[in-house]
Amino acid sequence: MDKKSCEFGCRGSKDKVGVLIAQLGTPEAPTAKAVRPYLRQFLSDRRVIEVNRVLWWLLLNCIILVTRPKRSARLYSRIWGKDESPLLTITRRQAQGVAERLKSTYPNVEVEFGMRYGKPSLESGVDKLIEKGCSKILLFPMYPQYSAATTASTYDAVFPHILKRRWVPTLRVAEPYFAHPKYVEALATTINDHIASMPYKPERLVLSYHGIPQKYVSKGDPYCCQCVETTGALLPRLSLPREKVIHTFQSRFGRDPWLTPYTDETLEELGHSGVKKIAICAPGFTADCLETLDELGNEGHEQFTEAGGEEISVVPCLNDHPVWLDGMTEIIREELGSWLDGQARNARDCVITCPLKSVA
Numbered sequence: 001m002d003k004k005s006c007e008f009g010c011r012g013s014k015d016k017v018g019v020l021i022a023q024l025g026t027p028e029a030p031t032a033k034a035v036r037p038y039l040r041q042f043l044s045d046r047r048v049i050e051v052n053r054v055l056w057w058l059l060l061n062c063i064i065l066v067t068r069p070k071r072s073a074r075l076y077s078r079i080w081g082k083d084e085s086p087l088l089t090i091t092r093r094q095a096q097g098v099a100e101r102l103k104s105t106y107p108n109v110e111v112e113f114g115m116r117y118g119k120p121s122l123e124s125g126v127d128k129l130i131e132k133g134c135s136k137i138l139l140f141p142m143y144p145q146y147s148a149a150t151t152a153s154t155y156d157a158v159f160p161h162i163l164k165r166r167w168v169p170t171l172r173v174a175e176p177y178f179a180h181p182k183y184v185e186a187l188a189t190t191i192n193d194h195i196a197s198m199p200y201k202p203e204r205l206v207l208s209y210h211g212i213p214q215k216y217v218s219k220g221d222p223y224c225c226q227c228v229e230t231t232g233a234l235l236p237r238l239s240l241p242r243e244k245v246i247h248t249f250q251s252r253f254g255r256d257p258w259l260t261p262y263t264d265e266t267l268e269e270l271g272h273s274g275v276k277k278i279a280i281c282a283p284g285f286t287a288d289c290l291e292t293l294d295e296l297g298n299e300g301h302e303q304f305t306e307a308g309g310e311e312i313s314v315v316p317c318l319n320d321h322p323v324w325l326d327g328m329t330e331i332i333r334e335e336l337g338s339w340l341d342g343q344a345r346n347a348r349d350c351v352i353t354c355p356l357k358s359v360a
Helices: 032-043 051-076 088-104 122-131 146-163 181-197 214-218 222-235 261-271 292-307 322-336 355-359
Strands: 016-025 109-118 134-141 170-173 203-210 245-250 277-281 313-316
Touching: 016 032, 016 088, 016 146, 016 322, 032 051, 032 109, 032 170, 051 203, 051 292, 088 322, 109 122, 109 134, 109 146, 109 203, 122 134, 122 146, 134 146, 146 245, 181 222, 181 277, 181 322, 203 222, 203 261, 214 222, 222 245, 245 261, 245 292, 261 292, 277 292, 292 313
Parallel strands: 016 109, 016 134, 134 170, 203 245, 203 277, 277 313
Antiparallel strands: none
């Protein structure tokens, strides 16, 4: 049979390859009304809060969701963009940058992004990719270091949603890239460039990672080790000597002990010890957000200066820096692997007429 005379099969379109970039999330507005459902979804996740569910439900609904949204909204308002949160703006730019780089060589690769909490959701990202004809999807979490509270929680959202389909797409998950040369190179470039542009030479560089409770690590979470490996891979590439670089953990919540040393206490100790000028970077965050712009940029500045320090400069996250977009694209290409070699098979290449259409 002549290929040109072949009728389309039931699919009638190309098999595309999809990439779903997964980020944590953001409320839709810097208001208590918008923050409340975001916090409810986030703090109801059993991967995030591992405590007695009955007691936590009471604490969450009777205390936290009554008092915290107003305070969180005030913090978000200090960093909010013109129309949306910086995290949403940056994540969109990252997805666009990767899409442009991939499509230049692989025109049938589609890129979407989604948020674990808030909108656009991960589920909507999956749906968009499938609607575009993607029968293969790579899930790319924007968390270089694996933690059950972030990476595994992303799996919890995506896997069940995909399984609702009759035709379940083939799914791959990018492995944590905490020591990938492209990620480390991007970190070193952004940090060194920022330090070179500063009006003063920092006496210390603080590498502040998001913390998790120590009991999560005791249960087998590899997050702490992977953060340490990131720092270890980064140190030889930095323009500052190793003895001037400090590894810390931020954003602790509740009374349980979290990974130490704590960033806030470290900033106070540096100020009290006579250190006057420092730089601070959040290597585990691939996009600037509340934890970097406000917790480090505003609260961290207050903690350091009130303890006697004078200047603290926050290194921007990787964001949509070209070196990171190039690095992201390379990591994604590696993860797509054989899918790129055989991607975009065309239904026009078939030589058998669809039997359902023959009957019709």
